[in-house]
Amino acid sequence: xxxxxxxxxxxxxxxxxxxxxxxxxxxxxxxxxxxxxxxxxxxxxxxxxxxxxxxxxxxxxxxxxxxxxxxxxxxxxxxxxxxxxxxxxxxxxxxxxxxxxxxxxxxxxxxxxxxxxxxxxxxxxxxxxxxxxxxxxxxxxxxxxxxxxxxxxxxxxxxxxxxxxxxxxxxxxxxxxxxxxxxxxxxxxxxxxxxxxxxxxxxxxxxxxxxxxxxxxxxxxxxxxxxxxxxxxxxxxxxxxxxxxxxxxxxxxxxxxxxxxxxx
Amino acid sequence: xxxxxxxxxxxxxxxxxxxxxxxxxxxxxxxxxxxxxxxxxxxxxxxxxxxxxxxxxxxxxxxxxxxxxxxxxxxxxxxxxxxxxxxxxxxxxxxxxxxxxxxxxxxxxxxxxxxxxxxxxxxxxxxxxxxxxxxxxxxxxxxxxxxxxxxxxxxxxxxxxxxxxxxxxxxxxxxxxxxxxxxxxxxxxxxxxxxxxxxxxxxxxxxxxxxxxxxxxxxxxxxxxxxxxxxxxxxxxxxxxxxx
Amino acid sequence: xxxxxxxxxxxxxxxxxxxxxxxxxxxxxxxxxxxxxxxxxxxxxxxxxxxxxxxxxxxxxxxxxxxxxxxxxxxxxxxxxxxxxxxxxxxxxxxxxxxxxxxxxxxxxxxxxxxxxxxxxxxxxxxxxxxxxxxxxxxxxxxxxxxxxxxxxxxxxxxxxxxxxxxxxxxxxxxxxxxxxxxxxxxxxxxxxxxxxxxxxxxxxxxxxxxxxxxxxxxxxxxxxxxxxxxxxxxxxxxxxxxxxxxxxxx
Ligand SMILES: Nc1ncnc2c1ncn2[C@@H]1O[C@H](COP(=O)(O)OP(=O)(O)O)[C@@H](O)[C@H]1O
Ligand SMILES: [Mg+2]
Numbered sequence: 001x002x003x004x005x006x007x008x009x010x011x012x013x014x015x016x017x018x019x020x021x022x023x024x025x026x027x028x029x030x031x032x033x034x035x036x037x038x039x040x041x042x043x044x045x046x047x048x049x050x051x052x053x054x055x056x057x058x059x060x061x062x063x064x065x066x067x068x069x070x071x072x073x074x075x076x077x078x079x080x081x082x083x084x085x086x087x088x089x090x091x092x093x094x095x096x097x098x099x100x101x102x103x104x105x106x107x108x109x110x111x112x113x114x115x116x117x118x119x120x121x122x123x124x125x126x127x128x129x130x131x132x133x134x135x136x137x138x139x140x141x142x143x144x145x146x147x148x149x150x151x152x153x154x155x156x157x158x159x160x161x162x163x164x165x166x167x168x169x170x171x172x173x174x175x176x177x178x179x180x181x182x183x184x185x186x187x188x189x190x191x192x193x194x195x196x197x198x199x200x201x202x203x204x205x206x207x208x209x210x211x212x213x214x215x216x217x218x219x220x221x222x223x224x225x226x227x228x229x230x231x232x233x234x235x236x237x238x239x240x241x242x243x244x245x246x247x248x249x250x251x252x253x254x255x256x257x258x259x260x261x262x263x264x
Numbered sequence: 265x266x267x268x269x270x271x272x273x274x275x276x277x278x279x280x281x282x283x284x285x286x287x288x289x290x291x292x293x294x295x296x297x298x299x300x301x302x303x304x305x306x307x308x309x310x311x312x313x314x315x316x317x318x319x320x321x322x323x324x325x326x327x328x329x330x331x332x333x334x335x336x337x338x339x340x341x342x343x344x345x346x347x348x349x350x351x352x353x354x355x356x357x358x359x360x361x362x363x364x365x366x367x368x369x370x371x372x373x374x375x376x377x378x379x380x381x382x383x384x385x386x387x388x389x390x391x392x393x394x395x396x397x398x399x400x401x402x403x404x405x406x407x408x409x410x411x412x413x414x415x416x417x418x419x420x421x422x423x424x425x426x427x428x429x430x431x432x433x434x435x436x437x438x439x440x441x442x443x444x445x446x447x448x449x450x451x452x453x454x455x456x457x458x459x460x461x462x463x464x465x466x467x468x469x470x471x472x473x474x475x476x477x478x479x480x481x482x483x484x485x486x487x488x489x490x491x492x493x494x495x496x497x498x499x500x501x502x503x504x505x506x507x508x
Numbered sequence: 509x510x511x512x513x514x515x516x517x518x519x520x521x522x523x524x525x526x527x528x529x530x531x532x533x534x535x536x537x538x539x540x541x542x543x544x545x546x547x548x549x550x551x552x553x554x555x556x557x558x559x560x561x562x563x564x565x566x567x568x569x570x571x572x573x574x575x576x577x578x579x580x581x582x583x584x585x586x587x588x589x590x591x592x593x594x595x596x597x598x599x600x601x602x603x604x605x606x607x608x609x610x611x612x613x614x615x616x617x618x619x620x621x622x623x624x625x626x627x628x629x630x631x632x633x634x635x636x637x638x639x640x641x642x643x644x645x646x647x648x649x650x651x652x653x654x655x656x657x658x659x660x661x662x663x664x665x666x667x668x669x670x671x672x673x674x675x676x677x678x679x680x681x682x683x684x685x686x687x688x689x690x691x692x693x694x695x696x697x698x699x700x701x702x703x704x705x706x707x708x709x710x711x712x713x714x715x716x717x718x719x720x721x722x723x724x725x726x727x728x729x730x731x732x733x734x735x736x737x738x739x740x741x742x743x744x745x746x747x748x749x750x751x752x753x754x755x756x757x758x759x
Contacts, residue, residue, distance in 0.1 A: 023591070023592065023595035051618065107516050115737060116733065118693060118740060120693065122694070123709070123712055123728065126712060203694070205606060206691070206695070209608035213702060214702065221611070224611055234614070241611045241612070245605075333660045333662070334660075335661050339660050347654060347672070348754035349752065358661060359663070390753070
């Protein structure tokens with residue numbers, strides 16, 4: 001039992017609740033309003049012809065929404081990111097378990113993983129193009145690389161750090177290795193793996209955008225680079241960025257939901 | 265009169281935690297507050313320490329109302345209060361920021377000695393046992409020479425042998441330094457071993473049920489008739505039959 | 509020399525051997541073998557490009573990352589300590605966070621042109637948000653008892669920041685710094701592939717476009733991997749310092 005439940009000094013406990021709606025909705029809106037106002041003013045006063053005002057971006061979002069192309073780009077991006085990520089999960093979690101469970105194997109394989117891990121997935125691009133050509137498989141491979149290593153490492157460290165007491169208790173109750181895995185190890189490492197999965201997805205999303213800027217001619221990353229190259233349409237560039245942000249946030253929220261659901 | 269609680273009431277949201285608590289503590293007194301878990305003991309101590317303000321009533325120390333934390337009276341938490349990023353020395357010297365280096369080192373050495381941690385000056389808390397960490401915290405508090413010490417179940421996380429040792433050490437230190445001590449515990453034996461007076465509180469909302477004077481001279485004989493009498497009196501007051 | 513000492517090398521050696529074998533079996537493949545790549549690294553060194561490109565990449569990472577750190581820590585502390593500030597700003601951070609830093613490339617080029625400043629700006633963006641959010645969360649995780657003790661001893665605000673707040677968040681912050689540095693290293697390579705004309709990322713693109721020199725492509729990858737490992741190891745060193753070790757679970 002932790003005894004001390006301290007608030008800030010000399011604070012009336014009752015006064016905390018009243019401002020919460022104000023804080024939750026009005027304050028962020030205020031911040032957004034300030035940002036938009038500053039942005040507008042900066043565009044206005046600098047007299048830039050290239051950088052778009054918030055209004056131009058808003059209308060660009062409208063223009064994009066009318067084109068069916070946009071929906072195809074979104075679908076392409078999502079397909080790529082989920083395909084690469086799914087393969088990374090399917091390959092990475094079992095490998096991580098194996099390495100976490102078998103210390104000698106880990107000593108042999110871990111250095112290789114640690115060496116490949118810091119190679120920016122984008123550096124694999126030329127090889128990906130040799131192996132897969134300019135197709136969907138190349139960016140999927142890069143996404144796979146980006147998410148594979150964090151997932152393996154999270155699963156491996158998770159299994160390694162299962163308190164030995166749990167394993168002893170499990171053995172004590174006569175569980176076989178398989179039962180031990182399913183009833184003790186997996187539940188014990190799940191929280192760590194889930195953190196690793198979210199981290200991996202964040203990196204996958206970064207890599208996706210870059211890969212689409214370099215290697216293919218569809219998707220949200222391509223949308224941005226194309227808008228710039230084809231006629232300096234910076235209103236479309238910023239609109240595309242916002243779109244990437246919003247979709248990324250939605251996906252992140254979705255993954256958090258799945259996490260909460262898995263961990264009950 | 266050192267510390268005066270006058271008609272203290274406290275509420276968290278809709279929950280009444282303390283009702284009309286009035287206590288006077290003498291200078292140099294060792295006062296224990298006992299009561300069932302959740303009755304508001306920590307809340308009361310936090311109010312006296314200036315970390316919470318009551319809904320009604322006031323606490324005065326030396327006649328001045330308490331308005332916030334103050335280094336003349338130090339709160340000792342369970343051993344978790346030591347800073348894990350500082351060594352034993354760093355922790356004990358923490359409150360002595362306004363002293364010149366030399367003077368600070370002298371004071372730190374003095375209190376390291378007082379709590380018997382010589383040889384561990386450079387050790388980090390993670391290398392110490394629970395009892396040693398608790399000593400560090402007591403030394404850190406005493407080093408700034410406060411006139412009141414607030415201790416909130418300071419020995420609650422220790423094993424029972426260490427706990428007994430820490431009690432006699434605390435008494436030794438208290439007799440040497442003559443601080444006013446407010447000591448919260450839910451361990452009735454502990455209160456009868458340590459206190460000049462024991463304040464017995466009721467279940468929530470906490471009220472004072474009774475104040476018991478412990479008229480046994482130190483060192484106390486834990487098998488004496490008077491000790492057992494007083495202990496059973498408090499057990500009865502809290503509503504526990506003293507049987508297992 | 510025991511077997512356990514050799515074990516860590518076996519994985520790498522096996523991979524290199526498999527690579528060599530694969531190349532010998534497909535002599536027509538564009539992919540060069542390990543020896544050709546080693547020769548490629550030698551060639552880069554002789555031409556002076558090795559040092560030049562490594563320095564260029566590290567220079568960009570250093571400035572972008574340090575600037576981000578200098579902004580993020582005070583900002584994160586302020587957001588962690590002031591609930592109002594957090595309520596106002598955190599939702600905006602959460603929306604900006606999933607915008608891939610690389611999506612800013614067109615804007616970086618517009619504002620800063622093709623050059624170092626663009627790359628530094630992208631690395632700054634890539635590190636800023638994770639570091640800010642990590643600092644804020646670390647402040648939330650401080651044991652309230654420690655804050656209360658600091659108040660109790662009446663130490664001045666500056667000392668409260670340097671002796672309590674910062675040391676208390678340091679273990680978590682260092683982990684976030686290590687992860688952010690990894691991302692920064694990833695971003696600099698991507699940025700150099702698109703927005704600059706030097707550095708290891710540029711080396712890879714350039715070697716491929718100018719004559720399919722895949723030995724140099726893989727040489728670039730090896731260098732990127734090696735430097736990434738060194739950066740990661742340096743950050744892990746910091747995690748072993750005595751004053752932060754308390755923050756990590758015992759190993
Ligand atoms: N900051 C707080 N906010 C809301 N409720 C609190 C707070 N601090 C304590 N309480 C509640 O007040 C009651 C008394 O707590 P406390 O003083 O810690 O009891 P004790 O120390 O006697 O066990 C408990 O029910 C506790 O849950
Ligand atoms: Mg309590």
